[in-house]
Amino acid sequence: MAENAAAPSRSAAARLIKDGKVRLNGQTAHASDRVARGDIVEFIVPEAHPARATAEALPLRLVYQDADLVVVDKPAGMVVHPAPGHHSGTLVNALLGLGGSWSAAGGEERPGIVHRLDKGTSGLIVAARNDTAHRALAAQLSDRTLSRTYIAIVRGVIKTRAGELEGPIGRDPRERKRMAVVKGGRFARTRYEVVERKRAYTLVRCDLDTGRTHQIRVHLSAFGHPVAGDPDYGGRPRGVRREQASPGTTPQGGSPPSDQDEPSRPMLHAWRLRLQHPRTGKEMSFEAPPPADFDDFWSSLE
Template sequence: MTEQFIMTEEHKGQRIDKVLGALQDQWSRNQVQSFIDDGHLLVNGGTVKKTYKLKAEDVITVTPPEPEPLEILAEDLQLEIVYEDADVLVVNKPKGMVVHPAPGHTTGTLVNGLMHQVTDLSGINGVMRPGIVHRIDKDTSGLLMVAKNDVAHESLVQQLVDKTVTRRYTALVHGHIPHDKGTVDAPIGRDKKDRQKMGVVDTGKLAVTHFQVLKRYGIDYTLVQCRLETGRTHQIRVHMNYINYPLVGDPKYGPKKTMNIGGQALHAGVLGFVHPRTNEYMEFEAPMPAEFTALLEEVKSNYED
């Protein structure tokens, strides 16, 4: 639907993307810039540059493109939505579920479930990843924030970039960690010997994980809480393995002799962020899933001090 705006003296000299982003709160500055690039925004009937400075009485006409139809099957996966409003939602992803479709894997994902349960999702990441701001691994359970419009999406992504999002995970690792807390500050990148894995490499990106011991089980296992400062692929799994305390059940980074529990014992239990519209800090917590609790009971019965 075409919208028209007439500029006044107060808008004179300001950048067009900044002003329109303020006038229409469903559009981000990046969206306005894309409208300009793609010819969906005209000033006085003509095209302008993204850096255009407004003049009084400029007439801006915007005809946003029709949203690209999502070619993803909506599935009733009975997702546990912990919180939802007009801008964001928080979902508790079960272990074993992939976050978004990929070639050859287009059903049964979190996105398929969201398509069934949620009316609006942001489109910044395209048709295969609507609303997805960040991911957790298939076999990691726990909380994810999802954006319902592009403005919310950009706000949440910026918070991730600024390292202001609270993300705390519970993990069961092999070995007895003698100190109560610590920090792993080691760059993560693609493993040079195995391209299917990540690893600590000199050419990797900054990665920081803080951990605190919650419980020790003899000399064999330790329950820890990990807080992410950055969010690299497989970060906790790589960092804990790097300091010789690999996650229990991890088929990629764990020892050969580990428990066969269908993937790493890792749960994203706490998620906190500033709401994109209200600017209020919100924090959510999801209890450990039943299989993780059962695992701890088994370990406790066999290994507790």
């Protein structure tokens, strides 16, 4: 069901079966039933009701703000917009708490949100105060005039100075809530540059040529160098192609780091944001230093 129909995940499909909302050849289906070619499986996915956000007075580091946009340094651990299991404490709740109007171009449940950062990722994100600004920023995001540069601490030593990672990204066929480099996925390219190496870790700077879900985390994991502390992409799947980089990215100095050495969240930070102001066209660039846990982990590798 999860792979061939509209059920959002395997766990959602399992809940539908458990609740008796799936029929096999006209009879209520059970999880133990076997399906053969020609069998008819019927089910209805309950309509999703988007969460409506409310204003909350939450601490928020504003890097820049005016009548059209706000640039925020999002802390790690904050979800960007309300979703099942996260109805409060999100960036949207905090933005609404600032008062004033916000764009609705991204949907009523996501006022102001032009792009997203994963919950565990810290750093810069831009929000739009009005629909005109939102559409202009979204267009820049599409044509890459709005650029985002990340810094990450990855497992293993990358010996090449810089390179490109290419690999089509789509849903992981084994775990639908994750992404993976898969045949038939959407084209994706990430450019990386090594900043520094310590023990069995590397500090890298990453630029996105495309903007796929979890792109940096997926590509670095497929490259054999997952982001330190990433609970979802800590393995080493194959499939990413290395371009403009010579061989030689295996860990050095003995065994790769063990899981117990890893930090408690992915060491990924949205460091720099460049855009054109949606009203004036002025080129703008913002930078945010990584948070203390990022610096502390890197310093601990001395």
